[in-house]
Amino acid sequence: MRRLLVLAMVGCGDGASTPPVDGSEPDAVSTCGPAAGWTLAPALAQGPAQETATVAVGSRLYVLGGINDSLAVLATVQVFDTSTCAWSMGPALPRPVHHINATTVGMTIWIIGAMETLNFVPVGHVWSWDPSSGATTWTEHAAMPAGTQRGAAVSGAIGTTIYVAGGLRNGAVSDVSALETTTGTWTTGLPSLPGDRDHGCGGVLGGKLYVVGGRAGNINARTGSVEEYTPGGTWVPRAAMPTPRGGTACGVIGDRIIVVGGEGNPATASGVFAEVEAYTPSTNTWEMLTPMISPRHGMGAAVVAGSLYVPGGADKQAFGAVATHDVFTP
Numbered sequence: 001m002r003r004l005l006v007l008a009m010v011g012c013g014d015g016a017s018t019p020p021v022d023g024s025e026p027d028a029v030s031t032c033g034p035a036a037g038w039t040l041a042p043a044l045a046q047g048p049a050q051e052t053a054t055v056a057v058g059s060r061l062y063v064l065g066g067i068n069d070s071l072a073v074l075a076t077v078q079v080f081d082t083s084t085c086a087w088s089m090g091p092a093l094p095r096p097v098h099h100i101n102a103t104t105v106g107m108t109i110w111i112i113g114a115m116e117t118l119n120f121v122p123v124g125h126v127w128s129w130d131p132s133s134g135a136t137t138w139t140e141h142a143a144m145p146a147g148t149q150r151g152a153a154v155s156g157a158i159g160t161t162i163y164v165a166g167g168l169r170n171g172a173v174s175d176v177s178a179l180e181t182t183t184g185t186w187t188t189g190l191p192s193l194p195g196d197r198d199h200g201c202g203g204v205l206g207g208k209l210y211v212v213g214g215r216a217g218n219i220n221a222r223t224g225s226v227e228e229y230t231p232g233g234t235w236v237p238r239a240a241m242p243t244p245r246g247g248t249a250c251g252v253i254g255d256r257i258i259v260v261g262g263e264g265n266p267a268t269a270s271g272v273f274a275e276v277e278a279y280t281p282s283t284n285t286w287e288m289l290t291p292m293i294s295p296r297h298g299m300g301a302a303v304v305a306g307s308l309y310v311p312g313g314a315d316k317q318a319f320g321a322v323a324t325h326d327v328f329t330p
Contacts, residue, residue: 034307034327038293041309041325045078045087048321050314053102054249054300055109057131059083061302062090062109063311065097069321071118073098079131080311080325082304091136094127099151101164102300105181107132112164112179113144115151122169124149126179145186148177154202154211157181158231163190165211165229166197172217173198176229191234193227201250203257205281207231210238212259212279215246219264219271219317222246226279239284243275247297251308253330256280258289258308260328263297263317271317272297276328294324306330 034041044063052066052074063078075097077090097114104110108130116123124144129135143149144164153167162179166172174192179185193211200214200223209229215221224241245262252258262273274295278287292310298321299313307329314320 034329036329037290039327039329040293041311041327042080042085042087043323043325044312045089046074046076048323049074049076049312050298050319050321051098051115052298052300052312053100053111054302054309054311055102055104056302056304056309057104057107057109059304060131061304061309061311062131063300064102064109064111065093065100065114066312067098067118067319067321071319072096073117078311080309082309090131091129091138094138094140095125097123097125097151099168101151101153101155101167103155103157103162105157105160105162108181110157110162110179110181111138112155112162113150113153113167115168120151120168122149122151122167128181141184144177145188148175148186148188150175152198154200154209154214156202156204156209158204158207158209161231163209163229163231165202165209166193166200166214168198172196172215191229194225194235194237195223197223197225199246199248201248201259203250203252205252205255205257208281210257210279210281212250212257213241213245213248213262215264219246222264228281238281239279239286241279242277242286242288243273245273245275248273249299249301249310249313251301251303253303253306253308255282256330258328258330260301260308260310261292261296261299261313263314265317268295270295270315272315278330289330290328292326292328294322294326296322296324
């Protein structure tokens with residue numbers, strides 16, 4: 001069966017001037033005009049970047065760090081305001097990092113582990129920034145406990161606790177640890193993932209953390225496995241993703257986790273996946289959605305007003321950063 005590909009340009013209205021990052025957060029309503037399916041949005045302000053993290057606070061996206069097309073590691077924070085369809089810059093990260101583990105707790109962005117340099121050195125930096133506070137620098141916190149530092153993990157907040165599952169530390173790991181953000185207290189030794197996993201993605205739904213896909217240490221060790229974790233419990237296997245892959249991006253829209261892109265595709269010269277698949281935990285089922293108009297891997301994604309924004313990434317396996325920014329509205 002053929003799948004309909006919807007392509008449109010995102011239109012910026014008269015209010016498309018670049019806003020300051022002044023801490024004021026508009027309501028989470030997008031006026032960039034995304035239609036159903038895939039639409040194109042303004043490209044990354046600072047040019048190509050991959051292995052970024054992307055989170056949303058209010059109506060703004062925050063694209064954190066990454067690696068550019070000259071293979072320089074970045075400390076930039078690029079801010080996209082969906083209400084004005086414009087980019088601006090936030091306060092730089094304390095250090096250049098990539099493969100960042102990032103999530104939000106309330107209005108605050110948290111970074112909990114990453115990789116440094118092109119040698120992929122795992123680091124346990126913990127930084128936070130509340131865009132609504134007017135702060136112009138990131139707050140540094142006590143690092144992840146020694147021996148647990150890692151990047152390329154799946155992270156998500158349940159209440160005020162951030163969970164970090166799997167990741168890359170001189171190879172894929174199955175570690176699971178948690179940071180209680182109100183006290184700065186780490187809990188290690190939580191039930192491990194059933195197997196080593198890095199470069200997966202996931203999300204939080206119904207007070208549970210889901211880890212979707214990824215790989216066991218190399219591009220060819222792709223998996224479609226899905227695991228569900230309830231705090232205080234153990235990992236429960238769920239229906240596998242139809243297309244095993246890593247290097248994906250995820251976002252939660254309604255009652256579904258949307259998974260886009262990835263790398264390790266033996267069927268294409270680029271090695272990149274265009275597949276978009278959606279998982280519904282309540283029914284434990286998957287469905288195929290409209291493929292990406294610009295297949296990529298190594299990007300983050302975030303949801304604003306029911307649309308998944310996917311800035312940056314790479315259009316070929318390994319390194320190949322692009323500035324492409326597109327939006328998916330189921």
